[in-house]
Amino acid sequence: MEMDVFIFLVGLCAVSAEFIDDTSYIESFINQREPTLSRKYRPIFHIIAPDGWISNPAGFTIFKRQYHIFYQYHPYNGAWGRMSWGHAISSDLIEWIHYPAALIPKDYYDKHGCLAGTALVRKNFLTLFYTGHVSEKESMQTQNVALSGNGLIFQKYLYNPLVRDSPNGIGEIRNPKVWRFRNVWYMIVGTTSRQWNGQLVLYTSTDMFNWKHNGTLVESFGDMGYVWENPDLFEIDGYHVLILSVQGIEADGYRFRNLYQNGYVVCFFNYQRARFEDLEVSTATFYELDYGHDFYGAKTLRAPDDRILMVAWLGMWESNFVESTEGWASMLTIIREVSMNKDGRLLLTPIREMVELRSEVLENAWYSPGEVFDAESRSFELIADSRSVDADVGIVFEWKNEGRFTIGYSAEHEYITIDRGGVDGVRRAYWSPKDYVHLRIFVDASSVEVFCGDGEVVFSSRIYPKSMSIRITGEAQLHIVQYRIRRSVGFDAKVAQRLKQDILHKY
The missing domain is CATH 2.115.10.20 (Glycosyl hydrolase domain; family 43)
Incomplete structure (x- = not known):
């Protein structure tokens, strides 16, 4: 043994x-009881x-x-x-x-x-x-x-x-990322230095239970916040990708606009030395995973078919969770597939299995700027395509309580913007589609996730609509395909019965 x-x-x-x-x-x-799933603003295809x-x-x-x-x-x-x-x-x-x-x-x-x-x-x-x-x-x-x-x-x-103290003597040390390579177990933990700069520390083990501190892996130069948490590490196309959730980065124009940031750096982990090779973690090398208002704490998994899958919190600290008065708050994102382009940037796209949730075609037509149609569902997928990249494209989701969520692509400036209104409602990212503008949008009661092109830019945000309609703006016609999405998250009576028989009776 x-x-x-x-x-x-x-x-x-x-x-x-x-x-x-x-x-x-x-x-x-x-x-x-199942009726808890029908509360106001509650999603039907996001994990909650x-x-x-x-x-x-x-x-x-x-x-x-x-x-x-x-x-x-x-x-x-x-x-x-x-x-x-x-x-x-x-x-x-x-x-x-x-x-x-x-x-x-x-x-x-x-x-x-x-x-x-x-x-x-x-x-x-x-x-x-x-x-x-x-x-x-x-x-x-x-x-x-x-x-x-x-x-x-x-x-x-x-x-x-297993690990009782922070090596820095500071209480902020959390979210162990653990994995095995050959005969050694590795644990990366997010923490802060005595100078209150974000850093990662490394532990190793041969048995998974007794851990040795192997020093500091990497530390902020001073521009990368005061605490690093939720570290994640995976290998793709011969590179390692280090994901960090960071508290304390200052906004830089339309970069890093959220209270806390979730992003990545591309690197290489040397297992012989148990160190990253020439790794710099700074605002110059740290790329946001998602440009929306509500995205944090991303986790990845390598699936049996070798895909890298990612899920995150579709929320942000100190947000106004309107639904909290109903006894619940927030959700996870839909699961995304992760790939890397030739420039070493990550692409995030909905997992291919998402098409199985389409239950009914609600729209399939060309729309001109100024035209409006009803969403007809609280939970849907909408695909919008233009004929070229030379004209501005816009989609506005509007609802009765005078709220709106706007998506706009600027051909001249080559950026895409979302605006959910209110204070600090605008988010923007540079984007240069090649042949035409392609948007894939998921709305689920109180969330919206916008995937641009092949996943070069993604926005995830919370919204609180009532009786939504969809208006086309900009300069170009858009071909719209809209699908109603069915419920896919809930209880299973068989699970409850198994718990009664196998667990409660046993103990």
């Missing part, structure tokens, strides 16, 4: 009886919690031929609170089923929150690395692990925390 499996089994046999005996969170999940607050994706993996997405989750109301790990499962990336929370904050090292980290599979165990948060006189954050053999009930390792 390998040492890491032996260590785990020893810890599992001695795991706290309290964790297994406390099934109240499962009982609460079983008592959830059964109830309460949702924020950053916490983990994204495949276990026993099913996709598992975890997310930071406060189940009691539509506001931030002690974070659990929410859980949704799919067999095809389209139909998502709610599962009970995977992690609950209750132990001395995580009693004020189980924060995002990594989900992976090791030795037939679904394994969750996460940050335990304690906020008393001083904030304390530690790195921990929990495991499951069935993907339903997760048991925290008896000898948590």
Whole structure:
């Protein structure tokens, strides 16, 4: 028996009886009812919690031929609170089923929150690395692990925390990104330096449970904020891509306009030296993943067909979540496929499986500037194409409470702009389509995601429409195809029945 499996089994046999005996969170999940899904502004094809607050994706993996997405989750109301790990499962990336929370904050090292980290599979165990948060006189954050053999009930390792302290002596250290290369496990954790510059620290392990601090991997030069969190790393086309969620970058024109930023740098990780080669993380090398108002904490997964898949929080801190009065708040983005163009820039496109959600064609015609038609659905996909790139293109979504969301392409200046109104409602990105303007837009009750061309530019934003209509503006005719999209996220009675029989009766 390998040492890491032996260590785990020893810890599992001695795991706290309290964790297994406390099934109240499962009982609460079983008592959830489908009508909670029909609340005002609630989406139907985006992953969302059964109830309460949702924020950053916490983990994204495949276990026993099913996709598992975890997310930071406060189940009691539509506001931030002690974070659990929410859980949704799919067999095809389209139909998502709610599962009970995977992690609950209750132990001395995580009693004020189980924060995002990594989900992976090791030795037939679904394994969750996460940050335990304690906020008393001083904030304390530690790195921990929990495991499951069935993907339903997760048991925290008896000898948590795995990493007890920040090497800088500062409480801000969270969101472990964990992976294995050959016989070594690597853990990157986001933190801040003593000079309050964002940085990443590295830990290594040979057994996944005992970790050695290997120093600072990379640090801000001073222009990249004061805290780095939610690090993610993947390989594509011979390069490594490092994703960071950054607090404290100052806006630069139409760059970095959100409160916090989520972007990437292209780099190379040298496993022999356990270091990045010639990596510079600065505002000159850091590219935003999404130019909309609401995008943060992106996580990636390499699928069995070798695609890189990405999901993120379709939200932003300190936003006005109108729906919170209904007892819920926010959602995750639709899943995107990640590729790289010849210039080393990432392209984000909707996963190809999204076409399976089309239930009805609502529009299929050419429209001239000034023409208007009703959206006819709260949740739809709209594809807009022009004949060339030499004329301005515009689409305006309008609704009865005098709100609007505007998309406009400027041929002269070669940029595309969105405007959802209000203070700081404008976002803009440079874009140079080659032959014609192609937009693919997803609206889901209270969100809009705009994919431009082959995914060179993406905008993700929250909106709160009522009785939407669509007006064509600009100078060019647009060919519009609009599809109604069906519900694909919800409860499954079979899951509840299985929980009653296999879990509640057992414990």
